[in-house]
Amino acid sequence: MQKLFIKGKKEISGNIFISGSKNATLPILAASLLANEVKLSNVPFVKDIFTMIELLKFIGIIVKIKKDKKIIELINKKNIKTLAPYKLVKTMRAGVLVLGPLLTKYKKAKVSLPGGCAIGTRPVDLHLFALKKLGAKIKIKDGYIIAEAAKGLKGTKIKFPTISVGATENALLAAFGAKGTTVLSNCAIEPEILDLILFLKKLGSKIKISGRKITVVGKSVIPKKINHKIIFDRIEAGTYLVGGSLLSKKIIIKQIDPRVLKCEIQILKKMGVKITISKNSISISRTKKLKKINLTTKPFPGFPTDLQAQFMVLMTQANGVSQIKENIFENRFMHVPELKRMGAKIEIRNKTAFIQGPTNLNGAEVMATDLRASVSLVLAGLIADNRTIVNRIYHLDRGYEYLEKKLKKCKAEIKRV
Ligand code: UD1
Numbered sequence: 091m092q093k094l095f096i097k098g099k100k101e102i103s104g105n106i107f108i109s110g111s112k113n114a115t116l117p118i119l120a121a122s123l124l125a126n127e128v129k130l131s132n133v134p135f136v137k138d139i140f141t142m143i144e145l146l147k148f149i150g151i152i153v154k155i156k157k158d159k160k161i162i163e164l165i166n167k168k169n170i171k172t173l174a175p176y177k178l179v180k181t182m183r184a185g186v187l188v189l190g191p192l193l194t195k196y197k198k199a200k201v202s203l204p205g206g207c208a209i210g211t212r213p214v215d216l217h218l219f220a221l222k223k224l225g226a227k228i229k230i231k232d233g234y235i236i237a238e239a240a241k242g243l244k245g246t247k248i249k250f251p252t253i254s255v256g257a258t259e260n261a262l263l264a265a266f267g268a269k270g271t272t273v274l275s276n277c278a279i280e281p282e283i284l285d286l287i288l289f290l291k292k293l294g295s296k297i298k299i300s301g302r303k304i305t306v307v308g309k310s311v312i313p314k315k316i317n318h319k320i321i322f323d324r325i326e327a328g329t330y331l332v333g334g335s336l337l338s339k340k341i342i343i344k345q346i347d348p349r350v351l352k353c354e355i356q357i358l359k360k361m362g363v364k365i366t367i368s369k370n371s372i373s374i375s376r377t378k379k380l381k382k383i384n385l386t387t388k389p390f391p392g393f394p395t396d397l398q399a400q401f402m403v404l405m406t407q408a409n410g411v412s413q414i415k416e417n418i419f420e421n422r423f424m425h426v427p428e429l430k431r432m433g434a435k436i437e438i439r440n441k442t443a444f445i446q447g448p449t450n451l452n453g454a455e456v457m458a459t460d461l462r463a464s465v466s467l468v469l470a471g472l473i474a475d476n477r478t479i480v481n482r483i484y485h486l487d488r489g490y491e492y493l494e495k496k497l498k499k500c501k502a503e504i505k506r507v
Pocket of ligand 1: 113253
């Protein structure tokens, strides 16, 4: 099994080019089931994207990959299967996003239930709630969601009881092919969802957004071919912003839109980090005296749960006791015991972690548990004394494109063995 070896305390500097967003690409790949021909650019070639491609190929889509150009071309064939098997959904929950498009286009779908994952139970009840409102008949049998809408889906009003990224996406995808107008309220409005909406608009749908309300007018005539450029990965950018604040002489984070990172920039500024913002880049340097801060994870435009573990590492270097309350997932502090093994002083009470700083971290052998927890251990390794070994890095490969390459280019000492 591959491991990362990191030699800490090395100052980093240089340019980091941010990849396309994994979490935008996944629903857009699912949305390609609604299209005829699609060309996607700025695609990040990480493990989760390949898993989704495998699923689309199984369903019957022709997929052409041009990795060096960051392009995927997808062509919809006539004979497709309306099935997403367990083996392709169990490793990546986003596989459940094919449910909405298959059901709305082919009037039936059988999709494996994704099951739990390391960070929490992660049910799909809200996805099914929306599809039922649109007229689907759904039953669960042998671990599969079996959905049918013999006469097609019909537009309606749907108010989500809680905000969910995936359920909003599945509902949008289903509403695209529904008869009439669908009004979704209490929606997630993450930038990745706005990218999906832009894609659906290119496919001909009329979609309006007002606050957390999204109105979708169903569409049946689809253009022959569309092109779409995936937005930048704001979580990858946020991760390197933390890295830059911790140990860079000067790092320039490029190929981004700083307006999307407003919340993260505000937090870093409050902590005292030196930041210079340009139109498509941010430059950032290490700050010796970081101030403590209290954060709570929230849906966008709030502070993202996907950056919680990384910011916790930054807090180990701030003066005083910082706090992070995790409000989205129930089990997302699994990096804490590993960080404590490196010398971090962190205590968890209910949903809140209390982080005392500044603490000198010591290199250790640690275990990655999920995607974002893994990268927080890499950040910790970069600022720790001596050597850190991160095990189970397949989690990192699910979502970070060229992590070592990008860090090495900035003179970090990191290698995969
Ligand atoms: C997406 C992101 C993930 C991010 C998360 C929250 C992708 C591929 N993944 O995941 O990186 O951490 O948003 O920003 O884009 N919930 C239910 N019932 C449901 C669906 C969700 O109770 O049917 C709960 C979840 O358990 C969780 C909360 O709602 O507590 C938010 O989850 P959700 O926004 O749906 O996350 P994902 O779409 O799975």
